[in-house]
Amino acid sequence: MRPEEFPHAPVGPIPRRSFLHGAALAVPAVSGALAGAGLRAQDAPAAPGYPRVITRQVKPDNIEFAFPTLNSFLTPNEQFYIRSHFNVPKLTAAEWKVRVEGHVDRPFEISFDELRRLESRTITALLECAGNGRVFLQPLQAGLRWEQGGVSNGEWTGIPLATLLDRAGVRSGAVEVILEGYDTGRVGLPSPSSAGEISFARSLPLEKARSADVLLAWQMNGEDLTPYHGFPVRVVVAGWYGMASIKWLKRIVVTDRPYNGYFQTFAYTIWQRPHEGLPTLVSVGELDVKSQIARPAAQEIVPSGANCRIFGAAWAGEPEITRVDVSTDGGQSWHAAKLDEKSVPNAWRLFHFDWQTPRTAGKHVLMSRATDARGRTQPMQHDPDRRDAMITFVQPIEVHVRG
Numbered sequence: 001m002r003p004e005e006f007p008h009a010p011v012g013p014i015p016r017r018s019f020l021h022g023a024a025l026a027v028p029a030v031s032g033a034l035a036g037a038g039l040r041a042q043d044a045p046a047a048p049g050y051p052r053v054i055t056r057q058v059k060p061d062n063i064e065f066a067f068p069t070l071n072s073f074l075t076p077n078e079q080f081y082i083r084s085h086f087n088v089p090k091l092t093a094a095e096w097k098v099r100v101e102g103h104v105d106r107p108f109e110i111s112f113d114e115l116r117r118l119e120s121r122t123i124t125a126l127l128e129c130a131g132n133g134r135v136f137l138q139p140l141q142a143g144l145r146w147e148q149g150g151v152s153n154g155e156w157t158g159i160p161l162a163t164l165l166d167r168a169g170v171r172s173g174a175v176e177v178i179l180e181g182y183d184t185g186r187v188g189l190p191s192p193s194s195a196g197e198i199s200f201a202r203s204l205p206l207e208k209a210r211s212a213d214v215l216l217a218w219q220m221n222g223e224d225l226t227p228y229h230g231f232p233v234r235v236v237v238a239g240w241y242g243m244a245s246i247k248w249l250k251r252i253v254v255t256d257r258p259y260n261g262y263f264q265t266f267a268y269t270i271w272q273r274p275h276e277g278l279p280t281l282v283s284v285g286e287l288d289v290k291s292q293i294a295r296p297a298a299q300e301i302v303p304s305g306a307n308c309r310i311f312g313a314a315w316a317g318e319p320e321i322t323r324v325d326v327s328t329d330g331g332q333s334w335h336a337a338k339l340d341e342k343s344v345p346n347a348w349r350l351f352h353f354d355w356q357t358p359r360t361a362g363k364h365v366l367m368s369r370a371t372d373a374r375g376r377t378q379p380m381q382h383d384p385d386r387r388d389a390m391i392t393f394v395q396p397i398e399v400h401v402r403g
């Protein structure tokens with residue numbers, strides 16, 4: 001299946017900022033004569049359009065979705081963000097296998113062919129890196145400086161992890177399931193160094209591991225996984241931050257005690273204060289509520305006295321997004337945005353708000369703030385206890401109204 005078009009979203013080339021002037025330009029969010037009209041000669045000398053992805057790191061390659069190009073409910077595979085800690089392991093479908101072991105009655109291995117013969121399901125699930133938006137934190141944090149695009153929405157086909165757990169026979173006393181990838185490497189400065197060469201691994205509480213929304217997937221958006229996204233088989237943990245969705249799956253270890261691996265208890269952790277205010281590190285898990293404005297993009301120029309469609313996406317993991325409010329005056333006043341009818345658990349929900357821009361030129365700060373069915377709402381400030389993860393505070397988008 002091809003990602004479907006989203007009718008509210010204006011398409012057309014999305015010009016990018018001029019490197020020469022450092023000034024804003026681009027008008028794709030505006031309906032009327034200018035929409036989709038392309039670049040004005042003075043605006044973007046060499047750019048044929050807005051880049052569709054943005055490279056954050058090379059070897060390992062880490063690439064973000066250019067969020068201002070958001071134009072469909074499902075993110076096309078060639079734009080889906082890539083977050084890999086180590087280089088892509090070289091695997092073939094013919095040789096690949098996954099082993100199920102640990103606190104089980106019948107450990108076993110299963111091949112790709114065998115796996116695909118089991119009863120599959122297809123689910124929609126958004127993946128967001130826990131570090132998405134890190135560039136907006138002050139002071140600036142170490143780590144990959146994602147802007148808005150460490151998030152994408154996909155449709156996944158595979159078998160529930162529960163199917164393999166049942167086949168292995170989980171023993172009583174089991175508490176977690178560790179998922180390990182075939183990729184390996186060393187982690188070094190500026191992070192605390194790893195215990196030599198390690199693999200990428202994370203655990204899930206047994207209850208979550210048994211949920212029908214945790215898949216061993218071999219397809220995204222109707223196509224085989226690409227090497228970057230975990231070919232031939234990855235895990236998709238719907239409703240959780242991306243680090244739980246192990247790519248290039250190698251091993252499933254059922255365990256009777258909590259796992260304290262590098263990516264479980266060093267990285268991807270935040271502070272919580274359950275013991276009389278004493279800060280305790282806890283592993284990042286479920287997605288929190290968040291929204292982002294895709295267009296207009298930061299520093300864009302929008303015409304005065306015109307209709308400007310503010311367009312974006314909101315998500316909260318499993319709970320439904322119940323409202324999105326938009327501000328065009330830096331958070332002083334808020335207006336309900338129109339939510340797309342399509343509300344799918346574990347996916348994002350698209351929204352828009354039609355803004356009548358003022359007749360006079362000036363700077364304006366746009367914001368969006370989402371609320372979910374659990375009553376969670378985005379905060380205005382980043383909670384420092386979250387350090388450089390789970391960045392859900394309301395992001396200001398400065399735009400320029402010009403006559």
Ligand SMILES: Nc1nc2c(c(=O)[nH]1)N[C@H]1C(S)=C(S)[C@@H](COP(=O)(O)O)O[C@H]1N2
Binds near residue numbers: 248
């Ligand atoms: N084996 C393995 N799985 C992994 C990772 C990794 O580095 N190695 N990165 C994780 C992180 S931090 C994220 S955000 C998601 C990103 O998935 P994607 O690259 O398909 O978007 O994969 C997760 N699974």
Ligand SMILES: [Mo]
Binds near residue numbers: 130131
């Ligand atoms: Mo991530």
